[in-house]
Amino acid sequence: MRRFFSSNLYLDGLRQLRVVGVTYLVILMISSIFFSVFAGINYSSYYEFTMYQTNRFLPIIVIIFAAIFTIFIFSFMNKRNASDVFFALPARRAALFFSYFAAVLSWMIFGIIVSSLLSILGFAVYMPDTVTLVVSTIPCTVLYYILTGFFISSIAAIAMSLTGTLFSNLAVFLLIAFAPRLFGLVFKYSLQDMLPIMPDEALPYWLIEKNNPIFYFFGQLVSGLSQITMYQIIYLLVLSTAYTAVAAVLFTCRKSETADKSAPNRLVQAVFRLTFSMLVCLIPCKNILDSYRTSDHIHIFYYVVFYTIALVVYFLYELITTHKVKNLLRIVPTLGVLVLMNLGFIGGIHIIRGIALADSPSAKDIASVRILDMYSSFFGYKSNNEIKNIRFDNMEVREIIAANLEESIQKIKQNKHDYDDNLIKVLIDLKGRTMAREFYISNEECENLMFHLLKNPDFKNTYKTLHDTDSANYYMSNNPYGFTEREIADICDTFRREVNDMEFDEWMKFISTSSYHTDYVVYGEFLYLPQAIQIISKNSENWYFREYSISSATPKTANKYMKLVNRYSDKSIISSLSNIGAQEHLSVRGYSFMDRNGKRVDCESYVLSPSGQKDLEFSVYLASLYNKQKNLDIDITKPLWVVNDGQTGKTLYINQPDGVLPDCAPEGIQPIAPNTINIYTSILN
Amino acid sequence: MIKAEKLTKRFDDITALDGITCTIPKGCVYGMVGSNGAGKSTFLRLAAGVYKPDGGLVTVDGMPIYENPEHKARIAYIADETYFLPGANLKKMAGFYAAGYPSFCMKRFTVLTDRFGLDIKKPLGSFSKGMRRQAAVILALSRRADYYLFDETFDGLDPIVRKLVRSLICDEVIENNSTVVVTSHSLRELEDTCDQLALLHRGGVVLESDVGNLKTSLFKIQVAFPQEYDHSLFDGLELVHFTKRGSVSNLIVRGDRKETVERLRVLQPTVLDALPLTLEEVFTYEMEALGYAFSETGIQGTEQAI
Numbered sequence: 001m002r003r004f005f006s007s008n009l010y011l012d013g014l015r016q017l018r019v020v021g022v023t024y025l026v027i028l029m030i031s032s033i034f035f036s037v038f039a040g041i042n043y044s045s046y047y048e049f050t051m052y053q054t055n056r057f058l059p060i061i062v063i064i065f066a067a068i069f070t071i072f073i074f075s076f077m078n079k080r081n082a083s084d085v086f087f088a089l090p091a092r093r094a095a096l097f098f099s100y101f102a103a104v105l106s107w108m109i110f111g112i113i114v115s116s117l118l119s120i121l122g123f124a125v126y127m128p129d130t131v132t133l134v135v136s137t138i139p140c141t142v143l144y145y146i147l148t149g150f151f152i153s154s155i156a157a158i159a160m161s162l163t164g165t166l167f168s169n170l171a172v173f174l175l176i177a178f179a180p181r182l183f184g185l186v187f188k189y190s191l192q193d194m195l196p197i198m199p200d201e202a203l204p205y206w207l208i209e210k211n212n213p214i215f216y217f218f219g220q221l222v223s224g225l226s227q228i229t230m231y232q233i234i235y236l237l238v239l240s241t242a243y244t245a246v247a248a249v250l251f252t253c254r255k256s257e258t259a260d261k262s263a264p265n266r267l268v269q270a271v272f273r274l275t276f277s278m279l280v281c282l283i284p285c286k287n288i289l290d291s292y293r294t295s296d297h298i299h300i301f302y303y304v305v306f307y308t309i310a311l312v313v314y315f316l317y318e319l320i321t322t323h324k325v326k327n328l329l330r331i332v333p334t335l336g337v338l339v340l341m342n343l344g345f346i347g348g349i350h351i352i353r354g355i356a357l358a359d360s361p362s363a364k365d366i367a368s369v370r371i372l373d374m375y376s377s378f379f380g381y382k383s384n385n386e387i388k389n390i391r392f393d394n395m396e397v398r399e400i401i402a403a404n405l406e407e408s409i410q411k412i413k414q415n416k417h418d419y420d421d422n423l424i425k426v427l428i429d430l431k432g433r434t435m436a437r438e439f440y441i442s443n444e445e446c447e448n449l450m451f452h453l454l455k456n457p458d459f460k461n462t463y464k465t466l467h468d469t470d471s472a473n474y475y476m477s478n479n480p481y482g483f484t485e486r487e488i489a490d491i492c493d494t495f496r497r498e499v500n501d502m503e504f505d506e507w508m509k510f511i512s513t514s515s516y517h518t519d520y521v522v523y524g525e526f527l528y529l530p531q532a533i534q535i536i537s538k539n540s541e542n543w544y545f546r547e548y549s550i551s552s553a554t555p556k557t558a559n560k561y562m563k564l565v566n567r568y569s570d571k572s573i574i575s576s577l578s579n580i581g582a583q584e585h586l587s588v589r590g591y592s593f594m595d596r597n598g599k600r601v602d603c604e605s606y607v608l609s610p611s612g613q614k615d616l617e618f619s620v621y622l623a624s625l626y627n628k629q630k631n632l633d634i635d636i637t638k639p640l641w642v643v644n645d646g647q648t649g650k651t652l653y654i655n656q657p658d659g660v661l662p663d664c665a666p667e668g669i670q671p672i673a674p675n676t677i678n679i680y681t682s683i684l685n
Numbered sequence: 686m687i688k689a690e691k692l693t694k695r696f697d698d699i700t701a702l703d704g705i706t707c708t709i710p711k712g713c714v715y716g717m718v719g720s721n722g723a724g725k726s727t728f729l730r731l732a733a734g735v736y737k738p739d740g741g742l743v744t745v746d747g748m749p750i751y752e753n754p755e756h757k758a759r760i761a762y763i764a765d766e767t768y769f770l771p772g773a774n775l776k777k778m779a780g781f782y783a784a785g786y787p788s789f790c791m792k793r794f795t796v797l798t799d800r801f802g803l804d805i806k807k808p809l810g811s812f813s814k815g816m817r818r819q820a821a822v823i824l825a826l827s828r829r830a831d832y833y834l835f836d837e838t839f840d841g842l843d844p845i846v847r848k849l850v851r852s853l854i855c856d857e858v859i860e861n862n863s864t865v866v867v868t869s870h871s872l873r874e875l876e877d878t879c880d881q882l883a884l885l886h887r888g889g890v891v892l893e894s895d896v897g898n899l900k901t902s903l904f905k906i907q908v909a910f911p912q913e914y915d916h917s918l919f920d921g922l923e924l925v926h927f928t929k930r931g932s933v934s935n936l937i938v939r940g941d942r943k944e945t946v947e948r949l950r951v952l953q954p955t956v957l958d959a960l961p962l963t964l965e966e967v968f969t970y971e972m973e974a975l976g977y978a979f980s981e982t983g984i985q986g987t988e989q990a991i
Contacts, residue, residue: 008784008785009784009785011784012780012781012784012785015780016770019772076768079768080766081764081766081767081768082768083735084730084733084735084762084764084768085764085768087734087735088733088734088735088757088760088762089757089785089786090754090755090756090757090758090785090786090787091754091785092752092754093752095754255736255737256730256735256736257696257736
């Protein structure tokens with residue numbers, strides 16, 4: 001143990017980092033308190049908060065300070081006299097490294113825990129009771145913060161072990177932190193631009209940008225929430241451990257005399273120099289690839305500018321780090337390596353493209369197909385985690401996939417960029433391997449595919465089923481009447497059961513039209529109320545959010561909702577109906593009535609006026625009608641009056657039993673024909 | 686005992702130490718003198734386990750130093766350029782060394798800081814160069830080490846402090862049988878302190894000897910004869926150097942002084958004086974005998990130092 005760790009040195013490390021550590025703690029605590037107050041003011045309309053949302057600055061602070069801690073504690077390696085003192089200490093190099101590194105991690109973890117606790121406390125104090133903290137996100141998120149700090153510290157430790165000046169420490173740190181990911185990112189996007197059929201799932205895990213915590217957290221600040229997955233955690237743990245081991249080896253081998261030098265030897269110096277220059281070269285490289293793909297005119301000036309910048313970076317790095325002008329001449333031959341790197345990057349992508357485009361299996365070669373994602377108005381939005389486990393081996397599906405993949409490949413080869421409306425991402429299982437592909441298909445092909453997919457009972461069942469409450473949370477989109485939590489839960493539960501009990505045909509009609517409508521809408525067959533059920537669910541990778549308006553597709557839910565609305569509104573509106581008064585604030589509209597020809601009509605909104613001849617009579621009629629039905633269920637599929645008080649915002653729902661406009665209805669209440677567009681009957685047929 | 690066998694250390698294209706072999710006995714105050722770039726500091730860093738040898742070996746009591754914490758704990762190394770933790774004072778540095786060195790003695794630290802008259806709470810950054818060196822000496826001596834390696838430590842100390850440090854070193858050697866290695870480019874610094882001296886030049890040991898032995902084994906004879914004579918008159922003596930002006934000759938002779946005087950008296954000279962040599966003169970003549978010019982070394986001589 002003493003070979004690798006010294007408790008005395010560890011304690012000394014903690015002491016040395018005291019000033020930086022206290023600064024770090026203070027900043028973290030301020031950010032926790034600030035964010036709690038800020039979130040309490042700005043996010044009180046949310047229903048749920050994840051641990052990350054309680055303090056979005058925390059991971060950024062951890063990233064910055066993890067680097068500062070590490071650079072500070074190992075800065076002795078930048079000065080010869082300091083280096084002599086520390087390397088003269090009676091401790092093995094490995095023990096010195098791990099003891100000080102442990103001190104860095106200790107400060108960092110301590111700060112994360114303190115800040116997290118403060119954030120949770122702040123949340124409890126400042127957020128309203130309607131907002132809940134998703135407790136299950138706490139351990140994963142805090143662990144990821146810790147691993148992020150571990151990751152950054154390990155990179156900084158490598159940089160400190162390799163270089164001997166502050167400038168080169170920072171430069172190499174940034175290089176290791178960003179360069180692999182930047183290279184990967186540009187490589188990935190260049191490849192995917194050249195090969196649009198190549199989704200993220202076809203690429204190695206380490207090429208996916210969200211797996212780098214720096215990119216991930218900065219991305220979170222910009223784009224918002226995405227759940228941390230176990231894969232990310234394991235990946236980061238493994239990578240950080242590997243980096244730490246590399247840093248330890250480099251530290252152990254480090255020569256004390258390397259202090260004050262930008263790199264331990266010329267080879268390493270060349271690697272740094274070439275990497276920095278190549279980062280700049282990525283821009284023209286990407287552009288060269290784009291020009292090939294789009295057959296755009298090549299802008300020579302553009303390439304001259306960027307390659308000149310790359311050359312400047314190349315020579316400037318050498319000059320700044322070594323302070324020797326004569327070295328500039330010495331490094332000229334290594335430019336050849338830079339040229340080869342450029343050619344390798346461009347050539348590599350072309351080679352991969354060629355291989356992928358040649359890989360077009362026939363339907364016979366395909367064992368089965370799994371659907372990863374379907375971006376289509378046909379399919380609605382569905383959590384893909386259940387669907388992607390279903391293997392479709394029917395020949396029709398295989399033929400459709402093979403044919404459309406081949407068509408997409410031909411378009412790419414011909415540099416055609418006309419895309420169909422529907423994007424589909426699939427896993428194609430072949431003999432001994434699986435390939436992921438993504439391509440567009442036409443509406444007709446989409447319908448055809450859906451028809452054959454629905455032959456699979458597992459798919460049909462999964463596609464229709466909403467999540468159980470264990471894996472999803474249900475909410476109402478707004479609550480102007482002040483329903484209690486129990487009342488809301490009851491409505492949501494009714495909705496969930498009612499939808500799960502739907503026949504598939506009804507379900508297809510329902511999801512194709514049921515996005516949130518902010519007003520009363522008749523769309524397709526259904527009447528939609530301006531109230532939606534929201535479902536927030538997650539699988540191992542992502543959060544999903546869907547909204548379904550309450551409608552006549554779910555009459556039980558609509559009944560429950562409308563009865564509750566009536567309970568909160570009836571006294572006020574009945575009173576207003578009995579006494580319209582001078583203020584014209586009551587309006588009436590009607591749905592699902594019958595005209596003289598027996599056809600369905602709706603009634604446009606009409607404002608009841610005390611000066612209207614029949615208005616008073618109609619108001620009394622409505623009040624009397626409501627009183628008769630007060631204890632009965634409200635059927636949204638039957639003729640329905642919606643009385644709205646513009647002053648209070650309250651609403652009263654009243655069924656019209658015989659479906660015909662009463663004689664006392666004012667002339668201003670005009671019946672109109674509703675929208676009766678039917679959608680997707682072709683799939684069902 | 687510190688032993689170096691064919692010890693070699695290179696920095697890029699420069700060979701700082703080129704196959705040095707030397708032995709520093711236990712309980713000895715060993716001086717290493719040489720000009721800038723001779724390899725003194727490099728030798729000490731190798732002996733302290735800071736550098737890893739590129740060739741050969743350096744051992745302490747038979748064990749290699751590099752990556753050997755047990756033996757490194759017995760060594761206190763004071764570099765030519767002092768270093769202290771940022772913003773630290775003597776007290777904080779004592780804590781730092783106490784954490785690293787099990788034998789660090791806080792009591793001794795307190796006694797030494799009193800003797801030197803330094804404020805342990807004052808930031809070391811505000812100390813003068815000489816005071817920082819004193820602080821470094823205090824911290825080193827507080828470690829109660831078996832081996833002390835001082836790299837040009839005396840430079841920058843005033844004569845009174847230098848005397849104090851010298852006495853403290855001697856106390857360590859006498860009381861604890863510690864071994865001290867001191868480097869300097871001033872012979873005068875080392876003459877009064879060291880038992881043994883080594884001269885380094887261009888990465889190699891040119892001369893190594895006991896100081897007393899150096900001074901007594903070589904001496905100057907001034908002799909004059911009425912008749913004509915040349916150096917062949919003195920065949921039989923181990924002549925290191927011979928100059929003659931008129932009838933007076935200056936001989937640098939290695940050997941027994943009394944015996945040499947008796948032999949020359951038989952020849953009935955008109956003048957016969959046996960004079961001691963300064964250390965600088967000893968080095969000069971010894972190096973001449975080896976084919977070097979003392980002036981090449983750039984070492985400060987005894988007269989110049991005074």
